Amino acid sequence: MGEVSPLNQLYQRFCDKDFEFFTVYVQESHPAENFGAHKTQEQKVSAAQSCQIQDTIQVPILVDEFEGPVHRAYGLMPNMVYIIDKDGKIAYRSGWTDHKDVEIVLANLALGDELRRQGKAFKTSYTERINIIPDEYANRLRKEVFDRAGQKSWEDRRIFLNSKSK
Amino acid sequence: MSIPNKLVSSSIQAARPGVYNYDRFADKEESTAVFQTCLHAGDDAPDFELKTTEDKRVRLSQFRGHKNVLLHFGSIT
Numbered sequence: 001m002g003e004v005s006p007l008n009q010l011y012q013r014f015c016d017k018d019f020e021f022f023t024v025y026v027q028e029s030h031p032a033e034n035f036g037a038h039k040t041q042e043q044k045v046s047a048a049q050s051c052q053i054q055d056t057i058q059v060p061i062l063v064d065e066f067e068g069p070v071h072r073a074y075g076l077m078p079n080m081v082y083i084i085d086k087d088g089k090i091a092y093r094s095g096w097t098d099h100k101d102v103e104i105v106l107a108n109l110a111l112g113d114e115l116r117r118q119g120k121a122f123k124t125s126y127t128e129r130i131n132i133i134p135d136e137y138a139n140r141l142r143k144e145v146f147d148r149a150g151q152k153s154w155e156d157r158r159i160f161l162n163s164k165s166k
Numbered sequence: 167m168s169i170p171n172k173l174v175s176s177s178i179q180a181a182r183p184g185v186y187n188y189d190r191f192a193d194k195e196e197s198t199a200v201f202q203t204c205l206h207a208g209d210d211a212p213d214f215e216l217k218t219t220e221d222k223r224v225r226l227s228q229f230r231g232h233k234n235v236l237l238h239f240g241s242i243t
Contacts, residue, residue: 007238010236014236018233018234019233019234019235019236020229020233020234020235020236021235021236021238022224022235022236022237022238023237023238023239023240024216024237024238024239024240025219025240025241026239026240026241027186027187027188027241028187028241028242028243029191029194029241029243030191030243031188031189031191031243032243035242035243036189037187037188037189038187039187045217045219047241047242048219049219050242051240051241051242052219054242055242059238060218060219060220060224061218061219062216062217062218062224063216063217063218063219064175064216065175065176065216066187067186067187068186068187069174069175069176069214070174070175070212070214070216071239072174072186072200073174073204073205073212073214074204074205074212074237074239075197075200075201075202075204075205076195076197076200076201076204077197077198077200077201077239078197078239078240078241079238079239079240080201080237080238080239081236081237081238081239082211082236082237083234083235083236083237084211084226084229084234084235084236084237085234086229086230086231086232086233086234087230088210088211088213088226088227088230089207089208089209089210089211090205090206090207090208090209090210090211091207091234092207093205093206093207095198095201095202097238097240102236106234106236109234113234126207126208127207145243148242148243149242149243153191153243156190156191156192157191159190159191159192160191160192160194163192
């Protein structure tokens with residue numbers, strides 16, 4: 001997954017009267033020697049527990065069902081973020097966790113809740129955007145994740161890139 | 167009293183067995199197109215009920231009317 005520490009910081013700041021945070025534990029994106037593909041639900045729960053401890057994740061972790069129905073319903077990408085408002089509507093969805101973005105959205109939703117409490121009116125607008133992720137940043141994250149997962153993750157990625165270029 | 171929503175977590179429309187929990191990265195399903203089309207801001211968030219790593223049951227819709235919910239998806243690899 002992406003960086004944990006910024007998520008913990010946002011959790012500490014926002015998890016109070018207006019917000020709940022959850023991590024949904026999904027398929028292993030880069031199964032390798034140290035952390036393999038889940039063969040049973042018990043193994044998936046165990047992997048989630050290991051992740052929670054190793055990465056000192058403060059956010060509660062929900063473990064998806066074995067074949068990933070929740071992961072699939074929400075879009076199947078490895079590191080998504082969704083923010084759902086109090087009406088159960090999707091207020092924000094992103095294919096990658098960008099903590100600066102998430103912070104802005106959380107603050108905006110908190111503002112909406114406060115305006116409602118004060119009986120003040122507001123409108124909403126709709127946005128779509130493309131986000132830039134420098135390779136320097138992505139490569140650093142990849143190295144941390146792959147080195148921990150095992151050498152096979154590097155080999156598997158080479159195989160994948162070779163098959164794409166054909 | 168609210169009528170229970172359909173829960174995606176108990177959906178029987180699972181992926182083809184053996185494909186979702188792939189051993190080789192090259193066997194992973196392409197997901198960019200899935201993500202871009204499946205849901206949009208303003209849609210109802212699909213309801214689900216899952217258990218935490220501490221075995222506690224959580225249903226997304228239990229927070230309706232009370233809390234905004236952030237969902238972050240990930241794994242250790």
